[in-house]
Every structure is written in structure tokens, then in C-alpha cells.
Amino acid sequence: MKFFFxxxxxxxxxxxxxxxKYNSAWVTLPNSYCDPKKVHALYNRYLDELEYADALGFDxxxxxxxxxxxxxxxxxxxxxxxxxxxxxxxxxxxxxGRALPLLNNPITVAEEYAMLDNITGGxxxxxxxxxxxxEYHSWGVNPADSHDRFHEAHDLIMQAWTQPGPxxxxxxxxxFEYVNCWPRPFQExxxxxWIPSQGSRETIEWASHPSRKYVYLQTFSPVSALARFMxxxxxxxxxxxxxxxxxxxxxxxPTYCAETDDIAYREAKPHIENFLNKFLRMxxxxxxxxxxxxxxxxxxxxxxxxxxxxxxxxxxxxxKGMFLxxxxxxxxxxxxxxxxxxxxxxxxxTMQFGTLPHELVIKSTEIFAREVMPHFRQDxxxxxxxxxxxxxxxxxxx
Amino acid sequence: xxxxxxxxxAGCRIKVMRAGVGAPLVFLxxxxxxxxxxxxxxxxxxxxDLIVPQHPGFGDSDSPDWxxxxxxxxxxxxxxxxxxxxxxxxxxGTSIGGWIASELAIRDCSALASLTLVAPAGxxxxxxxxxxxxxLPPDDYARRLFYDARLADAAIAHQPSEAERDAxxxxxxxxxxxxxxxxxxxxxxHKWLHRISAPTLIAWGxxxxxxxxxxxxxxxxxxxxxxxxxIARCGHLPHVEKAEELAALITAFCREARP
Numbered sequence: 001m002k003f004f005f006x007x008x009x010x011x012x013x014x015x016x017x018x019x020x021k022y023n024s025a026w027v028t029l030p031n032s033y034c035d036p037k038k039v040h041a042l043y044n045r046y047l048d049e050l051e052y053a054d055a056l057g058f059d060x061x062x063x064x065x066x067x068x069x070x071x072x073x074x075x076x077x078x079x080x081x082x083x084x085x086x087x088x089x090x091x092x093x094x095x096x097g098r099a100l101p102l103l104n105n106p107i108t109v110a111e112e113y114a115m116l117d118n119i120t121g122g123x124x125x126x127x128x129x130x131x132x133x134x135e136y137h138s139w140g141v142n143p144a145d146s147h148d149r150f151h152e153a154h155d156l157i158m159q160a161w162t163q164p165g166p167x168x169x170x171x172x173x174x175x176f177e178y179v180n181c182w183p184r185p186f187q188e189x190x191x192x193x194w195i196p197s198q199g200s201r202e203t204i205e206w207a208s209h210p211s212r213k214y215v216y217l218q219t220f221s222p223v224s225a226l227a228r229f230m231x232x233x234x235x236x237x238x239x240x241x242x243x244x245x246x247x248x249x250x251x252x253x254p255t256y257c258a259e260t261d262d263i264a265y266r267e268a269k270p271h272i273e274n275f276l277n278k279f280l281r282m283x284x285x286x287x288x289x290x291x292x293x294x295x296x297x298x299x300x301x302x303x304x305x306x307x308x309x310x311x312x313x314x315x316x317x318x319x320k321g322m323f324l325x326x327x328x329x330x331x332x333x334x335x336x337x338x339x340x341x342x343x344x345x346x347x348x349x350t351m352q353f354g355t356l357p358h359e360l361v362i363k364s365t366e367i368f369a370r371e372v373m374p375h376f377r378q379d380x381x382x383x384x385x386x387x388x389x390x391x392x393x394x395x396x397x398x
Numbered sequence: 399x400x401x402x403x404x405x406x407x408a409g410c411r412i413k414v415m416r417a418g419v420g421a422p423l424v425f426l427x428x429x430x431x432x433x434x435x436x437x438x439x440x441x442x443x444x445x446x447d448l449i450v451p452q453h454p455g456f457g458d459s460d461s462p463d464w465x466x467x468x469x470x471x472x473x474x475x476x477x478x479x480x481x482x483x484x485x486x487x488x489x490x491g492t493s494i495g496g497w498i499a500s501e502l503a504i505r506d507c508s509a510l511a512s513l514t515l516v517a518p519a520g521x522x523x524x525x526x527x528x529x530x531x532x533x534l535p536p537d538d539y540a541r542r543l544f545y546d547a548r549l550a551d552a553a554i555a556h557q558p559s560e561a562e563r564d565a566x567x568x569x570x571x572x573x574x575x576x577x578x579x580x581x582x583x584x585x586x587x588h589k590w591l592h593r594i595s596a597p598t599l600i601a602w603g604x605x606x607x608x609x610x611x612x613x614x615x616x617x618x619x620x621x622x623x624x625x626x627x628x629i630a631r632c633g634h635l636p637h638v639e640k641a642e643e644l645a646a647l648i649t650a651f652c653r654e655a656r657p
Contacts, residue, residue: 289578290573
């Protein structure tokens, strides 16, 4: 199994009392809440954390994309991927944006990813997403066109990467006379493609298609949903006439590891609860604009979210398997059990969440890298290419 | 009471309610759709052959693949006018329905005896924003729709059935498709409103908190033979909040405008 270190880069200095005046940390929270001096410090701290994770032996680093919010400050994730591409030499760099339907010109993504792939000599993993509902408010893009534009933008980018240029693209939303991507991607025929999703049959049928076989990532969901959607991916693959491997499936989950279960619980509690109740806070109108989901999916999601209304606690997310928190032994046991039951090949650990401070991120990441990850390196299904984390490393101080 | 029926036009099956005798009057509904026969419709059907279609993509009507924008609906309703053989038609539209009616009229006014636009969408006045109907929480939305708080309270207290809920989601989706961006207007409409030759009544609730009544004079300035009527103590839905008054206004206007 492979481990990726996933950063959201929240505005951790957020005035947490904002919610006495505003109903969300997204879209309409005034950017006067954002102090650029603090952002300067946070960005550099977060990049240090990512680079340290690479040095500790994580297989890859993940950045992502969100707009106009305090939850994750990477509106243009390629900037962070670019910064990481020179400072790391080993791990993969996964950009778990880009929100294709938001773009009026998806060729910018073909170009940006091709640049990153060439700088890193083929370490890029290319993410394609639709963005969450709030993004359609922030960017003014019609959510009713979201699926259509996603698929068309994807086809355009793949054409740019795989067909000799110049070529013509004639779509409904995008039209180009001269598609001719310079540079071409380093990896042949193109970088691996990952599809992060909250889970939908349409997405899974599309991602698992034999012409794609894209890695499907389940993001921040109860472990029961993880099991259901990964099962769905395998079933789709069987229907298409092939057997999906665990290398096609990944799980993205906030993770905290400490000396004991009690210490982990105590140290993580305020920060994961800030993550849940302050940074993720969003009314339904923001999260689910009309057309973002099909009518059937919209009804199902609204029913599911109804159970999440109200304050969430560390206990509820641990119980649902939405948060990995505990001692190395506990995390080894849980990951082993979930993997045995569900069979995913990638674990994307979000090791910083909400207000979790630097020292605790570093401690948790070190313990996780030294006492949890090696346990899964000995797995016979793994390629065995990973040494123990280097011992002489010094954690970045802040 | 109206006859409910379905009709297929441009490959799209739509629901149509129809009642009354007299000159034909087509009523084009707004973003919320039409779920039934209302006092406003009953009143108009006393003087007109009232025809109330559900737009493609709304309620019980189909959602056709060709539906992308308000212009598509304008052409669709021109087809409907021809399909039903209507002439001397009084066309009335409210909110998004008023936008559709305007777009129809700039394309072809030949079948129209009159045009009534009730708080229509379709224009953009810099510095006069409309409410963000996609961001308002349901209760706030209801409060902004009506002047009379009791009507808002009743709307908020109403527990929709499963079928009503489905229709609301469908109506909202189509509204987004048609009006998310540009938000509730067409960048081209203002250029062609001078083409409307039918006598035009522009009616606005005095306390409209969805589309401010400042838009009334803007339509008035661009449509040659038009006038504005303001309805006191009324929000964005005069056909609900002041049904009798609006129906009387329309009936009188149409009599005046008889071809």
C-alpha cells in the first residue's frame, strides 16, 4: 500500500467567532478575515510540512483546489505543486484539483500539468475534479453545466496530451482550431489520472471504464460509504470485463497519530472539531447548487446530509471511520482491517486539519511514518521499494 | 376549473392547463413553476381563453436536450402559438416568464394583441442587483417573495409532498440552467426591446425584493408602446399576493389593446 501526505492548507489563524456573524467559511466570508502576513507564515509552514513528509518516506504529496474560503487556501494548486517539484526529489506530487468545469479554457490545465510533469521528470499525478458546489457560487459558473463541462474539458485535455498537435477540438462548451500542447507531458502517454469524489455511480462508471481505469479516490466519507463505492468500482470493472486492482482505489482521510489513544484523542479533539464545525461549515444552498448533482443524487445526498446537521464531534467522526485517530497500534489495526475489508491501494492521510498546530502535525507525521507506514511496506502486494524513513532527519522548526 | 392536458411541440411533451372562453391569453410562469389552478387563473378565465403551459424543464413537462437558454424557450413558445393556431393573443409572463415573453416578442410580435410583463427578469441595471435566489436559504427566500408576512409564514409552514419536492428540485435545476450566468438576464435583450410593437403593460410589486422595481422604468424606456403600473403593498408575486388586482389590471389593459 502507498501512503500520500495530503495538505488542505487552511487559514488556521481564522477568527473562530466568525460564525457569530457569518454562516460559512466559504464564498461570502469577507476576506478582511484573512491577514496576508499570517498567510505568508502559513504557506511556508505548510510547504515545510509537505517537504518533511517527503523526507519521511511518504510515497507522495497531495495538494488540492478550493476557492474563496478559509478551509483550503490553494485556489491555484499548481503554484504549490511547482514549489514542491524542486524541493522534493522522490515522491509523487498529486494535484487533487483541478476543477475543470470552472474553466473557460481547460487547455491551461493541460499546459500546467505538462509543465509540472516535465519539471519533476514524471512525478506528477493529475487530478480532475468538478469542484464542490460552493465553487460554482464563487466562480459564477453554471452548476447545471458541471457534468457536461467536466467531460468535455477532460476529453480536450486528453486530446491535447495524446494526439499529435495541432489538432482541432469541436465541443459544445469548448472549441479550438489549434490544440497543440507545448510541452508534451513527460510521462507516456500521460500522467496517471486520479478522480477524487464524494461518490456517485456516474463518476465511478466513467472512471472505471477500460479506456480510462482512473484511480478513484473517496474523500472524507464514512467508512461504510468508502466500502460501498469501492465495491461499486470493482463491480463496474467486472461488468466491463476486467478485474480492478487495489491500485485503482484510494481513500483520503484526516489522520492523527500519537503515543497513545488517549493522547491522540485529547490533542486532536479541538482541532478536528474546528475543522468540522468551523472550516467545513456551509449551508445547503452553498454546498448543493441546483444541477450540481442529478435530481436522484441530489435527493440522496440531501437525505444523507440531513443526518450531519448540527454540531459534529470527534467521537462521531471516529465512530463513522471518517477520522483516523489513535496510537500507532490502533491505526495499524484499523488501516489493516479497512484495507482487508475494502481493498484500497492508496491511503491519503490529511495530517493537518483545521487549527492543528505545526508541532503536533510534525509529531503525528513522524510517529505515523515510523510506526504505522512500515507495517504496510512488508505487505507482499507491495512493490517493496520503500526503505525505512531516514533516521537523521530534522523536523522543520517554526 | 381548468382542463389539464399534454401537448407535444418541438419534440417536447409539456403539460398545459386551459379554461375559459374569449380572446386567447397565455400565461408564462416564473421560476417556481405552476403547481395548480390558482384564484388568479380562475379570475382571468372568466374573460379569456386562458392557456397556462408548464415550461419545458419544469413540473410535469419534459426536459428536452435542446434546452439551454431563455431564447430557446422564446422559440418554443412561438412554435406553441403556431401549433395552437393562436392569434390576437394576450401574452402575460411573470419573472422568468416575463423574460421569456420579452424574448418572444422581440423575435415576432405578429400574433400578439398585447404583452404584459409582471416583474420580468431579463435586463441588468448596473448597481441594481437582484436577490441571489440560488443562495438565499428557503425561509429568507419566502420572506423576500412576499410583502405580506402572513403569506411568507404560510409558505414556510407548508410541508411539501414528495411530488412537490421533486417538482421544486426540477424547477430549480432548470432555473439554474437558464439563469445562473449571466444571472437572470440576457446581455442582448436590451438591444432589441424596441422591436416590440404590441402594446405593453409592465406591472411591478412596489416592494419587490427579488427584482427591484427600478427595473420597471428600464423596460418602459426601451419598449416603445409601454406603460408601468405599480402595485402597492406587494412583493415579487403579484399574481399570488394581489391576484384580484393584477387580474383586473390585465383584463382592463387587454380590453384597451383589443386589435
